[in-house]
Amino acid sequence: MPQISNRGQQMPESPIRKLVPFAEKARAQGKTIFQLNIGQPDIATPEVALKAVHNYEPKVIEYSHSAGFESYRRGLAGYYDNISKGISYEDIIITTGGSEALIFGFMSCLNPGDEVIIPEPFYANYNGFSTTAGITVKPIASSIESGFALPPIEEFEKNITSKTKAILICNPGNPTGYLYSKEELEALRDIVKKHDLFLFADEVYREFCYDNNVHHSVLNLEGIEQNVVVVDSVSKRYSMCGVRIGAMISRNKELMATAMKFAQARLSPPSLGQVASEAALKTPQSYFDGVIKEYVHRRDVLVDGLNAIDGVFCPKPGGAFYAVAQLPVEDAGHFCQWMLDSFDYNGETVMMAPASGFYSTPRSGKNEVRLAYVLEIEKLKKAVVCLEKGLEAYKNR
The missing domain is CATH 3.40.640.10 (Type I PLP-dependent aspartate aminotransferase-like (Major domain))
Structure with a gap:
C-alpha cells in the first residue's frame, strides 16, 4: 500500500475539535453540553x-x-x-x-x-x-x-x-x-x-x-x-x-x-x-457597542466564576472572547475527555479545549484549558457550576 506523506503524518490534530467524538457520544446519551471549546459566537450576524x-x-x-x-x-x-x-x-x-x-x-x-x-x-x-x-x-x-x-x-x-x-x-x-x-x-x-x-x-x-x-x-x-x-x-x-x-x-x-x-x-x-x-461594512457602530457590552458581561461572569473555584486561576483577558484557566489537575486533556464521557451534573457537562494544543513546546500547558465565552450568560453560569462539580468529582473519583 502507498505510504502517507511525511507532511501528512506531521500535520497536527486540532486540539479544539479532537474531543468531538466524545461530545457526540455524550449528546447521544442525552447530556446537555455547554460548548466552550470553540470560538463560534451565538451573537446574531448583522442584518x-x-x-x-x-x-x-x-x-x-x-x-x-x-x-x-x-x-x-x-x-x-x-x-x-x-x-x-x-x-x-x-x-x-x-x-x-x-x-x-x-x-x-x-x-x-x-x-x-x-x-x-x-x-x-x-x-x-x-x-x-x-x-x-x-x-x-x-x-x-x-x-x-x-x-x-x-x-x-x-x-x-x-x-x-x-x-x-x-x-x-x-x-x-x-x-x-x-x-x-x-x-x-x-x-x-x-x-x-x-x-x-x-x-x-x-x-x-x-x-x-x-x-x-x-x-x-x-x-x-x-x-x-x-x-x-x-x-x-x-x-x-x-x-x-x-x-x-x-x-x-x-x-x-x-x-x-x-x-x-x-x-x-x-x-x-x-x-x-x-x-x-x-x-x-455598513454595520452600524451600535452593533459593536452592544456586542462588546455583552462580551464584557460574559467575560466577567466566566472569569470571576472560575477564580472563585478552589485551585483555579484565570487571568482576566483584555480582548477577544477567550480565557485560559489553570486547573488543579495534572492532565487537562484527560480531564476534558472525562467531563464528556464520564461526568454530568443534572444531565449537563462542559466541553473545553485542552490548552496543551496551543503550545508548541512539549508538555507545556498540561494543566490549562481554553474556554470561549461565546454562550449567553445563564449558560455560562451553569457551565461554571458544572465545572466546579466536575473538578470535585474528578478529584475524588
Missing part, C-alpha cells in the same frame, strides 16, 4: 449582511477576481484607512478565511526550513499552517502569571538565528485574550527592524477590546512598513464564521504581487461570502 445574501440577484454565481471583488477591496480600504492612513485596495487580497491569508503570507515570505518566532500559547492552527508551508515554529513562552504579556525582548534575541525570517503575534490573542500595549508593539518593531524580519499580526479580534483599552495595529508602526503583514477575517467581527472570508494586508508591493500568484492558483475566494462581507 445588513444577511439581507445582501437573501437579495442576491445574479443568475450565475461567478468567480471573483483572484484578489477579491474590487468593490469589496475598495470598501475594506476605507475601513483600514480609519486604522492606518494610506491603505489602498491594491494592498489587500481577499482570502478564504484568515487561515488562507496566513498561509499565503508564510508561503510568500519564508522558504522551507525557515523559522518563525511565535509567543506561546498561540492559536493551535498556526502549527498546521507552518507544517503546510514547511517552516519551523520557534516558540517563546509567555506566562499565565503575567496574564500572557509579551515575553521579554531578550527571549526573542536568544531565539533569532540565520534561519529566522519572521515573528507572528495575535492581537488580541487567541487563546489568551491578551491585548498588546503600544509599548510592547514598539519593542517588537525595534527587533524586527534590527534583524530585518517580517512581522505577521493576526488582528481578527481587533473590535473586541475591553475596559477602555485601545487596540494598536502593527500597520501604524513607523519604520517597518515594508515588513508588516496583517491577517484579518470577518468570522468573529460580524459573527459570520461560515462565510470563510479573510484578508491579507501589506504595503509591501513585491510581497503582495508574490501572494497574488498563490491567490491565482486557488482561483478566487468565495463569491457569496464576499457579498455578505461587503454588505457587513
Whole structure:
C-alpha cells in the first residue's frame, strides 16, 4: 500500500475539535453540553449582511477576481484607512478565511526550513499552517502569571538565528485574550527592524477590546512598513464564521504581487461570502457597542466564576472572547475527555479545549484549558457550576 506523506503524518490534530467524538457520544446519551471549546459566537450576524445574501440577484454565481471583488477591496480600504492612513485596495487580497491569508503570507515570505518566532500559547492552527508551508515554529513562552504579556525582548534575541525570517503575534490573542500595549508593539518593531524580519499580526479580534483599552495595529508602526503583514477575517467581527472570508494586508508591493500568484492558483475566494462581507461594512457602530457590552458581561461572569473555584486561576483577558484557566489537575486533556464521557451534573457537562494544543513546546500547558465565552450568560453560569462539580468529582473519583 502507498505510504502517507511525511507532511501528512506531521500535520497536527486540532486540539479544539479532537474531543468531538466524545461530545457526540455524550449528546447521544442525552447530556446537555455547554460548548466552550470553540470560538463560534451565538451573537446574531448583522442584518445588513444577511439581507445582501437573501437579495442576491445574479443568475450565475461567478468567480471573483483572484484578489477579491474590487468593490469589496475598495470598501475594506476605507475601513483600514480609519486604522492606518494610506491603505489602498491594491494592498489587500481577499482570502478564504484568515487561515488562507496566513498561509499565503508564510508561503510568500519564508522558504522551507525557515523559522518563525511565535509567543506561546498561540492559536493551535498556526502549527498546521507552518507544517503546510514547511517552516519551523520557534516558540517563546509567555506566562499565565503575567496574564500572557509579551515575553521579554531578550527571549526573542536568544531565539533569532540565520534561519529566522519572521515573528507572528495575535492581537488580541487567541487563546489568551491578551491585548498588546503600544509599548510592547514598539519593542517588537525595534527587533524586527534590527534583524530585518517580517512581522505577521493576526488582528481578527481587533473590535473586541475591553475596559477602555485601545487596540494598536502593527500597520501604524513607523519604520517597518515594508515588513508588516496583517491577517484579518470577518468570522468573529460580524459573527459570520461560515462565510470563510479573510484578508491579507501589506504595503509591501513585491510581497503582495508574490501572494497574488498563490491567490491565482486557488482561483478566487468565495463569491457569496464576499457579498455578505461587503454588505457587513455598513454595520452600524451600535452593533459593536452592544456586542462588546455583552462580551464584557460574559467575560466577567466566566472569569470571576472560575477564580472563585478552589485551585483555579484565570487571568482576566483584555480582548477577544477567550480565557485560559489553570486547573488543579495534572492532565487537562484527560480531564476534558472525562467531563464528556464520564461526568454530568443534572444531565449537563462542559466541553473545553485542552490548552496543551496551543503550545508548541512539549508538555507545556498540561494543566490549562481554553474556554470561549461565546454562550449567553445563564449558560455560562451553569457551565461554571458544572465545572466546579466536575473538578470535585474528578478529584475524588
